[in-house]
Amino acid sequence: MERMTFRLMFRKMRHHLPQLIGIGLLVMVGTAFFVTLYTIYLSYDRRANELFINQCYADVTFYGSFDEYDVAAVESSEGITLARGRIVHDFRNGDIILRAVSLTDEINIPYIHEGTLPSASNECALLKKHAQAHGTGVGDTIVLQGKSLRVTAIVASPEYVYMVQNERAMMARPDRFGVVFVTNDFFNGTYNEIAALGEITKDEAEIIGESIGAARTVTQDNQVNKVLFREDLKQIRTFSYIFPLVFAFLIVMVIYVMIKRTLALERRQIGVCKALGMTEGRLLLLYIAQTAVVALLGAVFGCVAAALLCDTIIGFFSVMFEVPGLAYEFYPVLCGCVILAFMALSAVSVLIGARKVLSPMPAELMRPRMPSGGKQILLEKAAFLWKRLSFNTRYALKSALRNKGRFFAVLLGMCGSCALLTFALGFFNSAEYTQTAYFDGFANYDVMMEISPMPMEMAHPVEEKFDVINRALMIPVKIDGDEYPLLVVEENFDMQRIDTSRIRDGVLIPRHYARKWNVEAGDTLRINDADVTVTAVFEQNFGLSIYTGYDYVKEIIRDFVPVYNVIFARGADISELKDLSLRYSFSYSTLPDDKNSFASLMESLNTLIWFMLACAVILGLTVLYAVGLMNLSSREYEYMFMGVMGYSLKNIMNAHIKETLIQLVIAIPFGFALGYGILNVVKTAFSSDNFVLSAAKYNESYAYAGIAVILMSALVAVVSGFYVNRLNIVEGLKVINE
Amino acid sequence: MNLYTLQSLSKDYGEGDSLVRALRNVNLEIPSGKFVVILGASGSGKSTLLNMLGCMDNPTSGRIFFEGTDITSYNKRQMTQFRKTTIGFVFQSYNLLPDLSAIENVEISTEMAGLSRKDAEYALALVGLSERAGHFPGQLSGGEQQRVSIARAIAKRPRVLLCDEPTGALDFETGIKILEVIKQIHMEQGTSVLLVTHSQEIAKIADIVIRMRSGEIISVTGNAEPVEPCEVVW
Ligand SMILES: Nc1ncnc2c1ncn2[C@@H]1O[C@H](COP(=O)(O)OP(=O)(O)OP(=O)(O)O)[C@@H](O)[C@H]1O
Ligand SMILES: [Mg+2]
Numbered sequence: 001m002e003r004m005t006f007r008l009m010f011r012k013m014r015h016h017l018p019q020l021i022g023i024g025l026l027v028m029v030g031t032a033f034f035v036t037l038y039t040i041y042l043s044y045d046r047r048a049n050e051l052f053i054n055q056c057y058a059d060v061t062f063y064g065s066f067d068e069y070d071v072a073a074v075e076s077s078e079g080i081t082l083a084r085g086r087i088v089h090d091f092r093n094g095d096i097i098l099r100a101v102s103l104t105d106e107i108n109i110p111y112i113h114e115g116t117l118p119s120a121s122n123e124c125a126l127l128k129k130h131a132q133a134h135g136t137g138v139g140d141t142i143v144l145q146g147k148s149l150r151v152t153a154i155v156a157s158p159e160y161v162y163m164v165q166n167e168r169a170m171m172a173r174p175d176r177f178g179v180v181f182v183t184n185d186f187f188n189g190t191y192n193e194i195a196a197l198g199e200i201t202k203d204e205a206e207i208i209g210e211s212i213g214a215a216r217t218v219t220q221d222n223q224v225n226k227v228l229f230r231e232d233l234k235q236i237r238t239f240s241y242i243f244p245l246v247f248a249f250l251i252v253m254v255i256y257v258m259i260k261r262t263l264a265l266e267r268r269q270i271g272v273c274k275a276l277g278m279t280e281g282r283l284l285l286l287y288i289a290q291t292a293v294v295a296l297l298g299a300v301f302g303c304v305a306a307a308l309l310c311d312t313i314i315g316f317f318s319v320m321f322e323v324p325g326l327a328y329e330f331y332p333v334l335c336g337c338v339i340l341a342f343m344a345l346s347a348v349s350v351l352i353g354a355r356k357v358l359s360p361m362p363a364e365l366m367r368p369r370m371p372s373g374g375k376q377i378l379l380e381k382a383a384f385l386w387k388r389l390s391f392n393t394r395y396a397l398k399s400a401l402r403n404k405g406r407f408f409a410v411l412l413g414m415c416g417s418c419a420l421l422t423f424a425l426g427f428f429n430s431a432e433y434t435q436t437a438y439f440d441g442f443a444n445y446d447v448m449m450e451i452s453p454m455p456m457e458m459a460h461p462v463e464e465k466f467d468v469i470n471r472a473l474m475i476p477v478k479i480d481g482d483e484y485p486l487l488v489v490e491e492n493f494d495m496q497r498i499d500t501s502r503i504r505d506g507v508l509i510p511r512h513y514a515r516k517w518n519v520e521a522g523d524t525l526r527i528n529d530a531d532v533t534v535t536a537v538f539e540q541n542f543g544l545s546i547y548t549g550y551d552y553v554k555e556i557i558r559d560f561v562p563v564y565n566v567i568f569a570r571g572a573d574i575s576e577l578k579d580l581s582l583r584y585s586f587s588y589s590t591l592p593d594d595k596n597s598f599a600s601l602m603e604s605l606n607t608l609i610w611f612m613l614a615c616a617v618i619l620g621l622t623v624l625y626a627v628g629l630m631n632l633s634s635r636e637y638e639y640m641f642m643g644v645m646g647y648s649l650k651n652i653m654n655a656h657i658k659e660t661l662i663q664l665v666i667a668i669p670f671g672f673a674l675g676y677g678i679l680n681v682v683k684t685a686f687s688s689d690n691f692v693l694s695a696a697k698y699n700e701s702y703a704y705a706g707i708a709v710i711l712m713s714a715l716v717a718v719v720s721g722f723y724v725n726r727l728n729i730v731e732g733l734k735v736i737n738e
Numbered sequence: 739m740n741l742y743t744l745q746s747l748s749k750d751y752g753e754g755d756s757l758v759r760a761l762r763n764v765n766l767e768i769p770s771g772k773f774v775v776i777l778g779a780s781g782s783g784k785s786t787l788l789n790m791l792g793c794m795d796n797p798t799s800g801r802i803f804f805e806g807t808d809i810t811s812y813n814k815r816q817m818t819q820f821r822k823t824t825i826g827f828v829f830q831s832y833n834l835l836p837d838l839s840a841i842e843n844v845e846i847s848t849e850m851a852g853l854s855r856k857d858a859e860y861a862l863a864l865v866g867l868s869e870r871a872g873h874f875p876g877q878l879s880g881g882e883q884q885r886v887s888i889a890r891a892i893a894k895r896p897r898v899l900l901c902d903e904p905t906g907a908l909d910f911e912t913g914i915k916i917l918e919v920i921k922q923i924h925m926e927q928g929t930s931v932l933l934v935t936h937s938q939e940i941a942k943i944a945d946i947v948i949r950m951r952s953g954e955i956i957s958v959t960g961n962a963e964p965v966e967p968c969e970v971v972w
Contacts, residue, residue, distance in 0.1 A: 004845050008838060279815070
């Protein structure tokens with residue numbers, strides 16, 4: 001661009017500075033939101049995979065009872081490059097569960113944050129999250145089953161990016177669950193796990209598992225830890241898109257109306273420039289560059305803001321997962337693409353608004369434009385109705401519809417802000433609702449114990465300690481090639497709110513599965529090799545299982561022997577459980593524990609919610625203010641004239657407020673609907689086989705979102721009031737002469 | 739060769755009931771290097787004609803040859819190029835860009851024509867406004883703005899200077915000064931000038947006077963002894 005054109009561009013930018021700042025702000029917040037979350041997504045993906053690869057995350061783990069020959073057998077299997085036996089055992093100490101894992105070389109190697117790996121049986125390495133929660137450091141001692149162990153290292157583990165005890169348990173709180181790595185001679189006994197490396201499929205792994213008599217074979221991709229990792233990645237990415245998309249839409253709208261108005265005002269100047277021999281392309285560039293510069297600045301600042309925000313947000317996420325080295329990283333390609341995308345977006349918006357306006361011949365551009373107003377609006381034609389309206393209402397309606405672009409921009413601003421507020425609040429509601437629905441509605445037990453299988457005729461000694469117990473059998477079944485838990489329950493089962501009258505002649509499945517498998521109540525479903533009837537579909541949010549009764553299970557599993565391996569119980573002294581579990585060696589989880597850990601997860605979610613609410617408010621205020629200001633200055637003359645004719649500020653503001661009310665009435669319901677729509681999209685991303693988020697929206701949330709939008713409009717109206725009040729008739733007349 | 743040759747040039751505005759025939763079948767030859775005044779009452783089609791000559795608008799029918807080239811057959815790019823290099827336009831209502839200072843308003847034109855800042859400064863000096871170079875249009879009087887606008891038109895040394903009532907919005911004395919500047923440029927640089935006015939008196943300074951009425955040329959007369967602008971009284 002030549003020097004003068006360049007100068008002209010910058011001077012012109014001053015005329016719509018508030019709008020440009022608004023656009024810049026929107027670009028900045030949109031960029032910051034996207035870059036922050038996307039950086040976390042990329043960095044988490046990269047760091048976690050580094051951890052998985054560098055620390056040799058086992059490709060397959062076999063559970064059972066094994067000796068050295070089994071290990072050797074696995075290692076010599078095709079596809080397997082390395083196998084190691086190990087012993088893993090959970091020890092309960094009061095509220096705390098410590099899982100002792102014997103170290104294996106070359107597989108599942110702990111990542112050392114600090115110290116050196118233990119080399120004697122009285123030494124151990126402790127998982128960082130647990131160590132942090134207890135303030136334990138290298139050199140301290142911990143007690144494990146009466147033995148005291150000196151902590152020689154603080155570590156991270158590829159297997160414990162997420163603190164989960166097992167497939168069915170909730171994510172554990174780091175102060176309640178910890179992993180302790182010990183040397184092989186800490187235990188003396190047979191291996192209960194074999195970890196192996198090698199590129200093999202699930203089916204191949206299972207064949208090996210069968211050959212060594214493994215009770216369970218789990219490939220890396222099916223480990224909860226890995227599954228949670230994949231799902232979180234997906235969720236973070238989904239989240240990163242939502243807000244920026246809404247922002248982008250409004251940025252286009254604001255630029256469009258701004259450029260329309262600017263071009264209308266500068267029509268004559270455009271004619272002059274063309275008369276001087278400026279090409280259309282150059283003129284277009286003159287206007288595109290204005291918003292592109294702003295988009296560039298906004299996006300760059302957004303990237304900087306992301307750099308500052310990232311670590312804080314990672315801090316919130318670290319409640320859920322921990323990966324060494326996860327911190328803000330500068331991704332030049334990401335930042336570059338986002339910056340370019342926003343610049344392109346702004347350029348396209350200008351292009352849409354300016355294309356036709358710039359093309360007429362200079363002589364035509366320099367002529368005063370034929371007034372487009374003065375047209376009758378539809379309502380005016382319905383004269384009898386029109387006449388009944390007050391002047392103010394008529395005026396409000398007319399001026400609202402005179403500039404449809406600005407009217408819609410305000411409408412969309414309100415709608416978008418309302419939608420994002422509704423979504424953010426609704427997301428919070430959904431999490432809360434999901435929690436209540438499960439812990440207060442669905443689950444009705446105090447404790448769930450997993451024991452070794454026992455025949456139905458035999459009573460487990462722990463049963464007598466409780467007022468009420470229910471037995472059940474948890475077995476894995478295959479559907480579409482994947483494994484799912486099937487819970488076989490007795491007819492008097494009441495520990496979870498399922499309709500036990502339906503378990504006699506079929507299976508009950510959670511809605512999430514029903515959707516996934518595309519079945520409804522009454523349909524047949526293929527489980528293992530049997531076709532079974534789905535008798536009911538119900539809502540379940542955690543620990544999803546298929547339910548059936550002891551009679552019907554015979555249809556699914558041939559040669560079924562009635563046994564139970566799960567005991568649900570209510571009404572006993574939970575504090576006694578620890579001793580019982582040690583004595584009878586079973587693992588258990590209590591409902592209050594699960595509830596607590598979910599609650600702490602919710603707390604970390606709150607910050608994200610506040611972040612989203614702030615973004616929504618910024619969006620609303622910016623659009624309303626930027627577009628509102630355009631409306632005001634375009635009507636300046638009119639308002640002034642009304643002032644001269646004796647209309648008071650109150651009269652003028654009345655008209656203004658009525659227009660705003662029309663917009664609010666239209667925008668808010670659409671905002672609610674859009675917000676709910678976004679929530680439903682996100683809900684899907686947040687639902688997995690482990691956890692299903694129920695979309696819920698409380699009436700308060702609608703009210704809050706609505707009130708917030710109304711307050712924003714009111715704030716902008718008050719500012720407008722000051723503006724109208726300040727209008728100066730002399731100044732106004734100059735405008736006309738221009 | 740003639741500067742302009744017009745062949746049955748017509749321009750209509752609007753259509754149907756609101757059709758206005760601003761130019762009706764105009765045939766005209768304008769020789770090169772002359773000071774030409776187009777005279778006519780308001781609404782007679784003077785501005786319309788000037789716009790056609792400057793490639794600022796498309797005629798409804800007919801042809802305009804500029805030094806033998808049919809400029810009515812130009813495409814958009816060629817028209818822009820023609821306006822940029824060949825034509826200097828002075829408008830009745832100055833039409834300076836309010837965001838640029840006096841010198842910048844001149845410079846934007848020279849820059850586009852590929853000339854230097856010096857040319858812009860020279861043109862501004864020619865209209866006697868060197869001291870006000872840094873002032874913005876809002877800070878200049880009407881006469882000063884019109885002088886800047888003349889400087890802008892001549893700085894790129896166009897072959898033709900088209901002036902649409904350059905004195906229309908000015909008082910008598912300022913008007914004379916403007917005319918003097920235009921005449922001086924005509925004399926010194928040999929620029930062909932076409933000046934629109936509805937003043938019989940101003941027409942006296944021309945070599946050739948073209949009279950228009952209702953979109954038609956009613957006469958083209960030569961003026962053997964054009965007077966100096968300072969001698970004009972109206
Ligand atoms: N865009 C337009 N639409 C319709 N009619 C037009 C348009 N522009 C000019 N006219 C009409 O064309 C005729 C010639 O207009 P033009 O501007 O050329 O007159 P003029 O001789 O320059 O008048 P003045 O001395 O007042 O400037 C007039 O009757 C005018 O009303
Ligand atoms: Mg005219």
